[in-house]
Amino acid sequence: MKTIIEPFKIKSVEPIKFTTREERKAILKKAGYNPFMIHGDDVLIDLLTDSGTSAMSSRQWAGIMDGDESYAGSKSYFRFEAAVKKITGHEFIIPTHQGRAAEKIIFSITGGEGKFYPNNTHFDTTRANIEFTGAEAFDLLNEIGKHPEIKADFKGNMDVEALEKFIKERGKENIPFVMITVTNNSGGGQPVSMQNIKDVKSVCKKYDLPLFLDACRFAENAYFIKIREKGYENKSVLEICQEMFSYSDGATMSAKKDALVNIGGFLSLNNEEIATKCRNLLIVTEGFPTYGGLAGRDLEAVAQGLEEVVEESYLQYRIRSTAYLGEKLVANGIPIIEPPGGHAIYIDAKRFLPDVPAHQYPGQAIACDLYLEGGIRACEIGSVMFGRIDKLTSDFIPAMMELVRLAIPRRVYTQSHIDYVAEVCIESFKNRSKMKGMEITYEAPMLRHFTAQFKPL
Numbered sequence: 001m002k003t004i005i006e007p008f009k010i011k012s013v014e015p016i017k018f019t020t021r022e023e024r025k026a027i028l029k030k031a032g033y034n035p036f037m038i039h040g041d042d043v044l045i046d047l048l049t050d051s052g053t054s055a056m057s058s059r060q061w062a063g064i065m066d067g068d069e070s071y072a073g074s075k076s077y078f079r080f081e082a083a084v085k086k087i088t089g090h091e092f093i094i095p096t097h098q099g100r101a102a103e104k105i106i107f108s109i110t111g112g113e114g115k116f117y118p119n120n121t122h123f124d125t126t127r128a129n130i131e132f133t134g135a136e137a138f139d140l141l142n143e144i145g146k147h148p149e150i151k152a153d154f155k156g157n158m159d160v161e162a163l164e165k166f167i168k169e170r171g172k173e174n175i176p177f178v179m180i181t182v183t184n185n186s187g188g189g190q191p192v193s194m195q196n197i198k199d200v201k202s203v204c205k206k207y208d209l210p211l212f213l214d215a216c217r218f219a220e221n222a223y224f225i226k227i228r229e230k231g232y233e234n235k236s237v238l239e240i241c242q243e244m245f246s247y248s249d250g251a252t253m254s255a256k257k258d259a260l261v262n263i264g265g266f267l268s269l270n271n272e273e274i275a276t277k278c279r280n281l282l283i284v285t286e287g288f289p290t291y292g293g294l295a296g297r298d299l300e301a302v303a304q305g306l307e308e309v310v311e312e313s314y315l316q317y318r319i320r321s322t323a324y325l326g327e328k329l330v331a332n333g334i335p336i337i338e339p340p341g342g343h344a345i346y347i348d349a350k351r352f353l354p355d356v357p358a359h360q361y362p363g364q365a366i367a368c369d370l371y372l373e374g375g376i377r378a379c380e381i382g383s384v385m386f387g388r389i390d391k392l393t394s395d396f397i398p399a400m401m402e403l404v405r406l407a408i409p410r411r412v413y414t415q416s417h418i419d420y421v422a423e424v425c426i427e428s429f430k431n432r433s434k435m436k437g438m439e440i441t442y443e444a445p446m447l448r449h450f451t452a453q454f455k456p457l
């Protein structure tokens, strides 16, 4: 087999800035050892997130010029609506400025005190939006997904038995809907199988509960189904996406992921009564239902992006280039979540720094070292993001896993950039005995990882 190459050529380039180690040392200190607080132009290779960092295609840029900025009934909305409907099959399509705005709306309408939402793993904004209404969020990931070292095809699957038990214990009347996140971002970008979606759907049917997809990476998930799940190898990615959504009653989507744009999202639904309530709230918080916090040009770019993201040459390159980085790290002994997920490589900080306990945030220490070593910005997904203090006992409750995410922006970096990233990670791993844990010196009451300040111990 020949090398899988980038299925595009580059028309416009953006310079990246080189800094010295001394400069980065000062920058890191000034940022309170939180990569989120580093200025973007002080970063050489930015793997903080794959969200809103995609390179748009020439056709998307053409769509930007073609956007219809009518306040109501913009033609760009109708193109957007058709593109979303083609994939989801859902009836009511509500544009939002990003994924969390869709979450805010649907959880405001359906949530509140005494309500419970199960998910394979809630993404941080999803959990925050649920908890903000007074409801509770529960992660029911299958056991295998909790073990970074175990290789399996569908580590994002929900534990279906646990779901049924959960519904019986909490009462179906207290569960507005069940959610599945595809791919499972916080659990390592691992895919969910079609069989699992079907199994969850049949439990939902039994208890008359709607099923929602957190669909941010639906196309990457569909491609994994195509290459890993029996019976799907000859189906098109679009057909697989359509089947995935056919088991769902609604979806929240961050178009900043698998719609290949820099801003945008949507909420899609089949229930008219809920859709009407959501649209009414949308008008208060986002905008008129045919733009929902976006410009007409943004809607055009999303519509075009949704067509491009299901192209198989794109997905083959996308999934392969992520795996390529993962394989290089594994070959050099660096522990990662295996097999590599769709949008990111997750370094297993517990095994990388076994002597740094969870309450000293090993993932944060590694993320800082990658910046110091090579100007790479990565994101801790561990106890900084998910650790908490038990209200009753004041005990520190660590996150399920201590990870450092190297998220790969879509269509942005070339193979030599990725080779460089691997070299920096390898160098950092060689020097790991010198790394120290971190202490938090400031934190916000919610989503603290974005703004927390640290001090090396």
Ligand SMILES: *Cc1c(COP(=O)(O)O)cnc(C)c1O
Pocket: 051, 098, 099, 100, 101, 123, 125, 126, 181, 185, 214, 216, 253, 254, 255, 256, 257, 264, 265
């Ligand atoms: C990014 C993301 C969200 C939130 O979307 P934003 O556009 O960042 O608001 C929700 N769920 C998952 C799984 C995500 O990856």
